[in-house]
Amino acid sequence: xxxxxxDEFLEFASARTGQLFRSACLLTSGDVHLAEDLTQETLGKxxxxxxxxxxxxxxxxxxxxxxxxxxxxxxxxRSATERPLGELPEHTPDDxxxxxxxxxxxxxxxxxxxxxRAVVVLRYWEDRSVEETADALHTSSAAVRTRSTRAxxxxxxxxxxxxxxxxxx
Amino acid sequence: xxTNEHHDPDSEFVGELGSALRAxxxxxxxxxxxxxxxxxxxxxxxRLLRRRLAVTGGALALAAIGVGxxxxxxxxxxxxxxxxxxxxxxxxxxxxxxxxxxxKPTSDTLKPGEAQIPLSxxxxxxxxxxxAGQWRFDGLEGTGQGVSGVYDDGExxxxxxxxxxxxxxxxxxxxxxxxxxSKVYVPYDHCKAERLxxxxxxxxxxxxxxxxxxxxxxxxxxxxxxxxxxxxxxxEYNAPAEKGAEISREDPPFSAAQLxxxxxxxxxxxxxxxxxKLPAVPAGKAPGKEGEPGKVRKPAPEVxxxxxxxxxxxxxxxxxxxxxxxxxxxxxYAVVDDGQGKSLLQVNVQYGMGDVSGDLFGSGDVTTLPxxxxxxxxQQPGEKGGEGVVxxxxxxxxxxxxxxxxxxxxxxxxxxxxxxxxxxxxxEQLKALALDxxxxxxxxxxxxx
Numbered sequence: 315x316x317x318x319x320x321d322e323f324l325e326f327a328s329a330r331t332g333q334l335f336r337s338a339c340l341l342t343s344g345d346v347h348l349a350e351d352l353t354q355e356t357l358g359k360x361x362x363x364x365x366x367x368x369x370x371x372x373x374x375x376x377x378x379x380x381x382x383x384x385x386x387x388x389x390x391x392r393s394a395t396e397r398p399l400g401e402l403p404e405h406t407p408d409d410x411x412x413x414x415x416x417x418x419x420x421x422x423x424x425x426x427x428x429x430x431r432a433v434v435v436l437r438y439w440e441d442r443s444v445e446e447t448a449d450a451l452h453t454s455s456a457a458v459r460t461r462s463t464r465a466x467x468x469x470x471x472x473x474x475x476x477x478x479x480x481x482x483x
Numbered sequence: 484x485x486t487n488e489h490h491d492p493d494s495e496f497v498g499e500l501g502s503a504l505r506a507x508x509x510x511x512x513x514x515x516x517x518x519x520x521x522x523x524x525x526x527x528x529x530r531l532l533r534r535r536l537a538v539t540g541g542a543l544a545l546a547a548i549g550v551g552x553x554x555x556x557x558x559x560x561x562x563x564x565x566x567x568x569x570x571x572x573x574x575x576x577x578x579x580x581x582x583x584x585x586x587k588p589t590s591d592t593l594k595p596g597e598a599q600i601p602l603s604x605x606x607x608x609x610x611x612x613x614x615a616g617q618w619r620f621d622g623l624e625g626t627g628q629g630v631s632g633v634y635d636d637g638e639x640x641x642x643x644x645x646x647x648x649x650x651x652x653x654x655x656x657x658x659x660x661x662x663x664x665s666k667v668y669v670p671y672d673h674c675k676a677e678r679l680x681x682x683x684x685x686x687x688x689x690x691x692x693x694x695x696x697x698x699x700x701x702x703x704x705x706x707x708x709x710x711x712x713x714x715x716x717x718x719e720y721n722a723p724a725e726k727g728a729e730i731s732r733e734d735p736p737f738s739a740a741q742l743x744x745x746x747x748x749x750x751x752x753x754x755x756x757x758x759x760k761l762p763a764v765p766a767g768k769a770p771g772k773e774g775e776p777g778k779v780r781k782p783a784p785e786v787x788x789x790x791x792x793x794x795x796x797x798x799x800x801x802x803x804x805x806x807x808x809x810x811x812x813x814x815x816y817a818v819v820d821d822g823q824g825k826s827l828l829q830v831n832v833q834y835g836m837g838d839v840s841g842d843l844f845g846s847g848d849v850t851t852l853p854x855x856x857x858x859x860x861x862q863q864p865g866e867k868g869g870e871g872v873v874x875x876x877x878x879x880x881x882x883x884x885x886x887x888x889x890x891x892x893x894x895x896x897x898x899x900x901x902x903x904x905x906x907x908x909x910x911e912q913l914k915a916l917a918l919d920x921x922x923x924x925x926x927x928x929x930x931x932x
Contacts, residue, residue, distance in 0.1 A: 320524065320621055327520045332513035339511040340504060346511065350519060357523020362530040365724040419507050438497060439504040470496050477499045 323361050330374050331357065334381055340435050341385045343424035344417075352388065356381040378440055379450040382432045386451070389428040415477075422472040430465040433458055528622055531631055531644075598758040599626040600647070606630050608750040609645055613737060628758060633723050639731030640723035646716045647751065649758055650708055657708045660716070661686040665809045667818060667827065667896045670696065673739070679747070682710035687739045692725055700725065703735045705742035713755045715746045783835020783884065790925035791815040791832050798916050799828070803907055807895070818895045824902035825895030830887065832922050837884030844880060855882045858918070860910050869894050871901035877913035881923075889917040 334356055338349035359380050360367060367373050423431055429451065436447045437458075444462070448455045469477075603623045609630065610618060620632035629646030650657025661684040663674035671690030678684050685707050692700035702725065704718040719735040719742070722728040737745070792815035796805050799819055806825065807818040816829040836843070840857070849859045857880045865872030871893070878888040891906035891913055908916070 323524065323527070324520065327523060328516075331516045331519050331523070335513055335516065335519060336508040336511050340508050349511075350515070350522075353519050354522040354526055357520065358526025358530050361524055361527020364527075365728055366726070415503075416507050416510055419503055434500075435504070438501045439508060441501070466496060466500070469500060473503075477496070477503050 319364050323364050326373060327357050330377055334377060337378060337381055337435060337439065338385070340423065340439055341382065341431060343431065344420040352381060352384055355384050359384070382436060382450055386428060386432055418473060419477070422469050425472065426465050426468060430461045433461040434465050437462060525625070528631070598628050600628060600754050600757050601626055602630050604754060605645065608748060608754065609745065611750060612745045612748040613741065616736070634736055636736050638736065641732065641736045642720040642722060642724050644718050647755055647758060648714045650712045650714050656712065657714050658684070660706050660714055661708045663688065667807055667809065667816065670898065684708045685743060685746070687742055689739065692720065699730055701735055703742065705746045707746040715751055717742055717746050784927040784929045785834065786813045786832045786925050787928045788926055791830060794921050794925065795828070795830050798919055798921070800908065800912060819907050821907050823907070826903065826907035827892040827895055827897065828889070828908065830889045832925065833886045834927065835884045836880060836886040840880055843878060856880065858914060860914060865892060865897050869897050869899045869901065872897060873905065875906050875910060875913060877910065877917040879917045885923060887917045887922045889913045
């Protein structure tokens with residue numbers, strides 16, 4: 315008895331949605347409402363593609379790629395001034411880690427251009443290689459390296475030594 | 484970490500950043516995940532259904548030049564801006580926090596005006612009006628306006644979808660869905676449009692999933708526009724999925740006559756009545772805000788009638804013969820021939836495009852004229868699979884958002900192989916065509932709020 319598309323998809327989605335949502339939260343630098351929307355949009359695209367996607371090697375990684383592309387196309391559509399920098403969306407409540415450092419990190423991510431943020435999330439949260447990141451973003455490896463270097467410089471400038479402290483917790 | 488880190492002088496910081504990102508990411512609670520899953524599934528089903536019923540009608544001509552969402556605008560949500568993609572339309576609704584009970588779609592997954600017809604009732608009408616066979620429908624426990632599934636009469640599994648909707652507010656709404664498309668845009672084997680005795684209009688179309696036929700997946704479809712303005716749209720395939728599946732049989736299972744029987748079935752009437760009237764304000768706007776200044780953006784005017792088409796044919800340079808033409812409203816095309824081979828020419832005339840100026844003119848070969856108009860010239864490969872096809876474009880945008888974009892191809896249809904090295908018009912001719920003052924003088928109408 316073959317399982318239906320919906321059953322297979324639900325199994326996949328139940329396992330992957332948490333990670334997708336968290337990636338989306340980082341991409342949106344903590345805008346959980348937008349992150350929910352992007353997660354659902356990504357799942358919707360995965361469902362519609364399921365016949366093909368379920369046969370490729372790694373649907374989980376593909377879903378992350380779809381998420382990042384969905385995020386970037388969302389950013390392209392909306393005006394750059396829609397959300398002024400520095401005006402942070404609500405963050406989730408204190409979960410025991412230092413909320414100030416967490417907010418500082420999300421704030422620093424928010425100050426990056428969306429594509430640079432996408433590079434940071436793919437490379438340092440998703441642990442993708444430069445080449446995989448370039449592939450996901452439809453760009454060249456050289457462009458990813460440039461964006462990485464620039465983004466890291468900005469993050470280091472904003473976060474200074476506090477990040478080591480945060481990471482150690 | 485990736486293997487490239489040893490090239491990176493920032494490696495220590497990178498390690499810390501990775502840990503910090505994980506700590507920050509894991510701080511976002513994921514307990515609302517089941518609502519996200521069911522919301523995602525609901526969006527996926529709509530997306531699948533839209534694709535299964537995707538453009539073959541006259542609306543395709545619009546989609547072809549990159550104003551996506553037109554079909555969805557006609558059928559799923561009225562009055563979407565032409566530029567908005569389907570995804571964009573969905574993303575406009577601000578999601579509610581994931582406080583909904585698990586397993587139910589969150590409120591944002593329902594489009595304004597979407598009917599709450601039990602999908603099992605739609606499936607019952609399908610079963611009752613098609614030959615006996617095995618059906619497997621997607622998600623019959625939910626509600627909505629259409630179902631998709633797979634049918635098997637013993638000869639091979641076939642994807643199927645049916646969608647019910649209101650056609651729109653205007654008298655001509657939906658007529659593009661029951662008009663056979665031009666073969667310039669959609670190759671097909673048969674298409675028949677007719678008016679039935681009760682005044683409704685029917686199109687039965689037998690064509691292909693891929694316009695360039697790179698896979699032999701057939702798409703057969705019947706669309707009925709009733710006299711009281713409802714659309715019943717059914718599509719079938721000769722494969723268990725419209726894309727990405729091997730074909731399972733030579734033809735889709737239902738003949739043209741059987742499709743007609745299905746879409747004209749009396750059983751649809753009680754279901755159609757459950758479809759809410761089209762909302763008075765564009766989707767995504769909260770009710771009750773109409774009076775507040777600045778809250779609701781006035782819809783941009785739209786070019787109406789066949790002015791774009793007649794202007795295009797008037798402006799075709801001497802020496803070029805128009806061998807085919809079509810389109811209405813803001814879009815028109817002409818296939819021209821100078822004796823060296825066919826060349827497709829298309830134009831869109833749009834108001835209210837100022838908000839996407841950055842998307843359209845943010846990069847590339849952009850110049851600004853003394854009057855403030857932006858002009859962008861581009862040359863790129865064709866996108867619809869025709870071998871060797873090039874796509875030359877002159878895109879122009881006035882400060883007030885009035886846009887004229889003219890494209891030319893070196894073939895008579897984008898999905899057909901190139902017939903000549905270059906389009907019949909050069910870049911300067913395209914630019915002159917796009918900047919012609921006549922476009923701004925065409926009759927317009929303002930969509931109802």
